[in-house]
Amino acid sequence: MDSENSACGNPNPNPTLGPSKLMLAFRFLRALSLVHRTTPASSRTCRGRRIERAAYASMAYSAGTGRGWSRAVLRRLHHRARRRAVAPRRLSTTAGNRAEALRQLVPGGAGMDYCTLLEETADYIKCLSMQVELMQGIVDSSSSYGP
Amino acid sequence: MSGRRSRSRQSMSPSITDEQINDLMAKLQAVLPEARLGINHRVSAARVLQETCSYLRSLHREVDDLSERLSELLAMADISGAEAAIIRSLLM
Numbered sequence: 001m002d003s004e005n006s007a008c009g010n011p012n013p014n015p016t017l018g019p020s021k022l023m024l025a026f027r028f029l030r031a032l033s034l035v036h037r038t039t040p041a042s043s044r045t046c047r048g049r050r051i052e053r054a055a056y057a058s059m060a061y062s063a064g065t066g067r068g069w070s071r072a073v074l075r076r077l078h079h080r081a082r083r084r085a086v087a088p089r090r091l092s093t094t095a096g097n098r099a100e101a102l103r104q105l106v107p108g109g110a111g112m113d114y115c116t117l118l119e120e121t122a123d124y125i126k127c128l129s130m131q132v133e134l135m136q137g138i139v140d141s142s143s144s145y146g147p
Numbered sequence: 148m149s150g151r152r153s154r155s156r157q158s159m160s161p162s163i164t165d166e167q168i169n170d171l172m173a174k175l176q177a178v179l180p181e182a183r184l185g186i187n188h189r190v191s192a193a194r195v196l197q198e199t200c201s202y203l204r205s206l207h208r209e210v211d212d213l214s215e216r217l218s219e220l221l222a223m224a225d226i227s228g229a230e231a232a233i234i235r236s237l238l239m
Contacts, residue, residue, distance in 0.1 A: 105200055142217075
């Protein structure tokens with residue numbers, strides 16, 4: 001069931017430039033079509049989870065392997081037999097220890113030094129918000145094509 | 148400086164300067180939505196970290212919700228029409 005991996009293709013050779021919106025869109029839409037074709041209509045929850053994994057996969061592939069967070073996401077996806085979800089769920093913030101909370105929210109954050117963590121967070125947020133915009137765009141366009 | 152109190156580093160390298168931290172904080176502040184911190188505001192490091200965590204959680208939630216909605220949409224219709232519309236809008 002590696003549909004997300006095969007659909008996403010090769011990692012970005014230029015990690016410093018950041019993913020272009022278009023590249024992100026192509027990867028994600030490709031993965032989405034694959035999910036659509038290969039998931040039976042009955043398993044809606046399964047399809048939702050596959051779409052979520054496709055979202056993080058296309059984000060990470062577009063960002064390339066030059067980023068700690070994208071490598072961590074791809075590692076997690078490849079070992080997902082043991083894990084339910086890619087993104088960490090809501091964890092409580094211990095009083096005054098916000099860098100710790102941040103480490104748990106950013107993929108690969110636990111092993112990073114403070115400066116790297118801040119850099120990676122900024123990049124991760126950029127890519128994540130782009131992904132959200134893309135998905136929102138698809139939902140909006142699809143709604144106008146709806147039944 | 149307000150940033151000093153709230154920094155809680157796990158592994159502290161002696162070569163990290165306050166300037167570096169401020170620089171990184173500014174970059175982080177730049178990617179947060181304006182509504183959260185205001186434009187051209189001097190915000191404490193603690194506040195930036197707090198808003199960053201809050202923003203990240205909401206982004207994760209959005210991906211979760213949007214994935215479910217996309218799942219429903221896929222069930223209803225083929226998305227090829229939407230794909231064409233999106234690609235067209237991205238190219239413009």
